[in-house]
Amino acid sequence: MNRVKYFAAETWASLRKNIILAVAAIAVVAVSLGILGLVVMGWNMFTNMIKNAERKVGEVDLYLTDLTTTEELKAIEAFLASIPEVDAATIYFKSKDEALQEFKERFKDQPELWEYIDENPLPNSYELMTKDPKDVGVVVNRIKNDAPHPERIEDIKSASSAIEKLENIFDKFRQIGIVAVVALAVIAILLVSVTIQVAIFARRREIGIMKLVGATNWFIRWPFVIEGVFEGTVGSLVAILVVLSVKVWILDRLVESLQFLRLSFSAGLLAVLVPCILLGGVVIGALGSAYALGRFLEV
């Protein structure tokens, strides 16, 4: 307890002395972690949008007429499984009934769309995924040209190219985001380490005296470690504040007003993201002070 108080007092005195640098370090920590939070939220929102989309990228749906017999179904399924570009494990037979259930579920807010249906107008279908999304066209062509019982195949549909393009764009966005976060995190670590170096330099005489009266290396190091971790933690708290406000004031409203895009956040996203940002701040602070101590405090 005694020690905790001592370290806290030392840290506070040191922080106050180079407040400008400390604020700069905290700001960069906040920016890097804030961007991390925004990228993760955007990423989550977008993957959910793709997941909720009618067809996934790489998905091919095959609609069948109601006249198709069981033998014909078997032949078609065997043919689909034999296409090399198709991931055979994903081939799924969706019956008329299941399709109707899904339809009702999706439009449960607009019962007028299905309330008065007495005969199920939806077809049986096969859904499958290609091993590689770019092979969708190849697979569609093979089915058109070579499938048995072509008269039973009513329609073939694949994911819209718009979604595909969006996914490409978002992939780029994500990559740039990750690079930016990593670069900023490195800068944040260096800046924290600079503030610690300045603190060490300002107290080098004192440190010498402390050693001479029997202070251990760790007794001397702790206040600096705490100072770095404190800066990292405050930075991460600012980042959390920013991320939460952006979510509440902007993203949640976007989700609300652009419902047709089926944007959404995964449940429990914040419960993971917030502690991660906090941990990131602590790690940045600890690495920054460790780097400064390793290089500039020969004990």
Add this chain to the structure above:
Amino acid sequence: MIRMRRVTKIYKGNVYALEDVTLDIEKGEFVFLVGPSGSGKTTFIKLLIKEEEPTSGQIYIADTNINQLRKWKVPYLRRKIGCVFQDFKLLPHKTVFQNVAYAMEVTGKSRRLIEQQVPEVLKLVGLGHKLDAFPDELSGGEQQRVAIARAFINRPPILLADEPTGNVDPSLGEGIVRLLEKINSTGTTVIVATHDKNIVDAFRKRVIALENGRIIRDQDRGVYGYE
């Protein structure tokens, strides 16, 4: 308690600060280390607390060869040796109380013990009324006494004092050495580096005289002996 065997310290620039020093100081002894300015007294003390390393030779403290001491053990060696530095080495941003308390804090003593013992010891050196002053608000002699208080607050088995009377008037200087004598009488080994002739002559202790880094005289109940 302290053994030196053929200890030589050469600073860069080929300065021989100590040369071929061999001696034994027993537990509980009181020793004056005398010699003119530049004769190697401070170097002698720096070697004992491992602030400097000898160029050659062996130093033993309580049968431990401190040349071979692991780095992480050095703080524990220093806690066994109270040291009054010639330039005091007080922490400028800490009060008198905090400066002395610091030496207890590093060893993990409880707040209660610190609150109790620090004012006691400061009263002993005549600074009971200056607990909250900062070092630059004190006279040289007062700073020196803070340094003395810090050096023996942990009751170390060895006490080194480098010119502890250098900044005080003669009567106070005698008081300080009497205080060191009192500490010595509780079993602490005390080494006082000084070139204060009056003090050395008045106390008649063992005198080790240095000149140009060599021991030129080692005498029980000796006198200062230089002119």
